[in-house]
Amino acid sequence: MKNCILAIVCCLMVSTTANAALALDRTRVIYDGDSKVETVKIKNPAETPFLAQSWLTDMAGQEVQDKFIVVPPVLRIESKDYAILRIKSLPTVSQLPQDRETAYFLHVREVPPSVEHKGHSANAKVASGSIQIAIESVIKFFYRPESLKKINRIDKVIDSSTKIRRLNGNKVIIENGSPFYVTFSELKLADGEKSSKFKPFMLAPFSSKSLKIAQSERYTLSHINDYGATVSNTFVCNTQNVCTVQNKQ
Numbered sequence: 001m002k003n004c005i006l007a008i009v010c011c012l013m014v015s016t017t018a019n020a021a022l023a024l025d026r027t028r029v030i031y032d033g034d035s036k037v038e039t040v041k042i043k044n045p046a047e048t049p050f051l052a053q054s055w056l057t058d059m060a061g062q063e064v065q066d067k068f069i070v071v072p073p074v075l076r077i078e079s080k081d082y083a084i085l086r087i088k089s090l091p092t093v094s095q096l097p098q099d100r101e102t103a104y105f106l107h108v109r110e111v112p113p114s115v116e117h118k119g120h121s122a123n124a125k126v127a128s129g130s131i132q133i134a135i136e137s138v139i140k141f142f143y144r145p146e147s148l149k150k151i152n153r154i155d156k157v158i159d160s161s162t163k164i165r166r167l168n169g170n171k172v173i174i175e176n177g178s179p180f181y182v183t184f185s186e187l188k189l190a191d192g193e194k195s196s197k198f199k200p201f202m203l204a205p206f207s208s209k210s211l212k213i214a215q216s217e218r219y220t221l222s223h224i225n226d227y228g229a230t231v232s233n234t235f236v237c238n239t240q241n242v243c244t245v246q247n248k249q
Helices: 002-013 091-095 154-161
Strands: 028-032 037-044 050-057 068-071 074-077 081-089 102-111 136-144 162-167 171-176 182-188 201-203 207-211 218-224 230-237 242-245
Touching: 028 037, 028 081, 037 074, 037 102, 050 068, 050 081, 074 081, 154 162, 154 230, 162 218, 162 230, 182 230, 201 207
Parallel strands: 028 136
Antiparallel strands: 037 081, 050 074, 050 102, 068 081, 102 136, 162 171, 162 242, 171 207, 182 201, 182 218, 218 230, 230 242
């Protein structure tokens, strides 16, 4: 029992710092099919320099190296400064579907300088037994083939291509008939109340997802667009239990 209490006290004496130091200039990256390179600015507002380690993974979490390269994979960012991360496509990117988007995740992990490399002149005092935690930022990375570039009003295409189908047993199916990945953020019923059972999710192009949602004559469904803004639309249901977006005036 004494050993158990001692272990707890020791844990409480260890200081933990988990505040992110590096900041990305966006929440998602859109890589157009005719682009040669896409850049991301990484800022370091901290008082000390940091290393940034960056890489891409697919939706299953596997590292991607055969379609894109991230350069430099590791870079040093001085205090109160910024650096530019470049993502370049390889010739094999043509093997990706050209009629729809492909989604990845961009990882940027900050590596704080070790205590012994801060130098004797460092202003900050580091307590003995402190823990340094590497914070990792993860944002969505979308490859958008050149064939989709002619679509100017993406939100309108997503709206008209989305359907909600009502099923028995308080179930609905949300269909994404567009060639874009869509992140649905909120669902409201006819009375304006948010559905407590709805959780935000991202739906792949030309796919659907079944949800346990209460029946309603109409729904207000929201998604996040390329700029991080929320777009909300009212879907009205017909006698065939298919709900489509109500035309905006």
